[in-house]
Amino acid sequence: MPTSVRFLHCGGFRFDSPDWEGPEKWTALRNQDLWQTFQAVLNLCQTENIEFLFITGNLFDQEYVRKETVERVAGSLAKLQDTKIFITPGRLDPHIITSAYRLTVWPGNVYIFSSGVSSFPFPTHNLIVSGSGWTAYHQEKSFLEHYERSKDGTIQVMLLHAVMESEKSPEGYIPLRQEQIASSNLNYLALGHNEGWSGIQKIGETTLADCGAVEPRTFADQGPHGVILGELSIDSSRFEFKELAQRAYITKNLSLQGKDNLEDMVEEIIAGIGQGERERNLYRINLKGSLTDIESIIQPMQKLLEKKLNFVEVIPLESKGEPSIEPSWRVVENSEGFPTLAHLFLKKLKKRLAEADEDQKEYWGLVEKIGQTALGRGRVFDDY
Known part of the structure; x- marks a missing residue:
């Protein structure tokens, strides 16, 4: 034994x-x-x-x-x-x-x-x-x-x-x-x-x-x-x-204040990242600064970083504060190639939440819960 x-x-x-x-x-x-x-x-x-x-x-x-x-x-x-x-x-x-x-x-x-x-x-x-x-x-x-x-x-x-x-x-x-x-x-x-x-x-x-x-x-x-x-x-x-994880999600924040050289900013981001990590991991670069500065630099920085990092996205830091929908409601297509009703609903709701002020967010949160129940995601019964 x-x-x-x-x-x-x-x-x-x-x-x-x-x-x-x-x-x-x-x-x-x-x-x-x-x-x-x-x-x-x-x-x-x-x-x-x-x-x-x-x-x-x-x-x-x-x-x-x-x-x-x-x-x-x-x-x-x-x-x-x-x-x-x-x-x-x-x-x-x-x-x-x-x-x-x-x-x-x-x-x-x-x-x-x-x-x-x-x-x-x-x-x-x-x-x-x-x-x-x-x-x-x-x-x-x-x-x-x-x-x-x-x-x-x-x-x-x-x-x-x-x-x-x-x-x-x-x-x-x-x-x-x-x-x-x-x-x-x-x-x-x-x-x-x-x-x-x-x-x-x-x-x-x-x-x-x-x-x-x-x-x-x-x-x-x-x-x-x-x-x-x-x-x-x-x-x-x-x-x-x-x-055992194949990759890690890595976030880096970069303030644009006092910076005007794009190549220097890219070097600051990748400093200390080994070649193996650059090829393997998934990176998100959060830019902090005025909206005008971010809009003018986000695409050029994305293109430069794609030469250094295999998987990277550059976004405004402020976007992290936007209301988010449960990830499983992400808009994807069904087997026929068309978005499902549930995903269309959540896509429109996400837009409403992004535009809502603090007083309206509670209302749209309630709409989300009602929608989940109506569309089947919020089932609470035992049908075993």
Whole structure:
């Protein structure tokens, strides 16, 4: 009988989501990056002899997922014949009646959690893996409500797409309370929701971590992105965070005050950036100054920087303060090449918000919520 269990914990792939911040031409590149990172995860499972792969939510984006994508993921996971794979559906890919998880036949080494807490014992490893998945676009109750397991000499792991009460609770989430975690008597609580990894924490006797998303999607997603490698036994644990992200989003601010030489400004921006970083990372240059100065310099600077940086966009710093719509409402076309009704609605709403004064923003925010509900994005029912 093995004395320890080796696992890999990851999440937040969001296959088929168009939510990549930056110019539209970056989207195809970042989708390709995501598949490369997914393959890197599979390779790690093989080279590190990973026995259990934990995927804690948002493997897909239910709003955009395609059948061929689900089939490709399932086919790839089937190749990990020596690895048992556990998936907990999350906020963006709940296990509803139209779920992405129903679009293919999953291989026998894949376990997908649904409503309620389910447990799978592995006596040969002295291990019990438990978890619960989202079955609606909101939670009715905490996943750990009334959950307590006594210590029985087994290694106990749970997978949840959830947040802690110490964090700002997003809409639709009921956070886990510290006393619930402490009384769970879990050896490891594998969480998913955050964009970046949380670090290893401990509450009571339970070690926990949120792995974060494997790839950053916006310029706000700073810090490392990757997976957690772990080894558990009854008396000890070992964890390692391994960065796998193909690229980073880098923001640089530049004030135009007192500057008039464009070449010098470009050199100031790229100073200290290594050649490898220039070729790999995604850069946003925020220009601060008078509107007249910015308008006259933004295009010439963009052209010069494109000779130095593979992926760069130059924008006015003030534009960051404009009201923003949830990224998943970005205007994209459907399979027939025409914008969907939802995206046309959000495109017009974004314009209204940009023109609104402070008193009007609350009104247009309410319009957005009503529109989301009417167009299906704001579904709050459980149709599983």
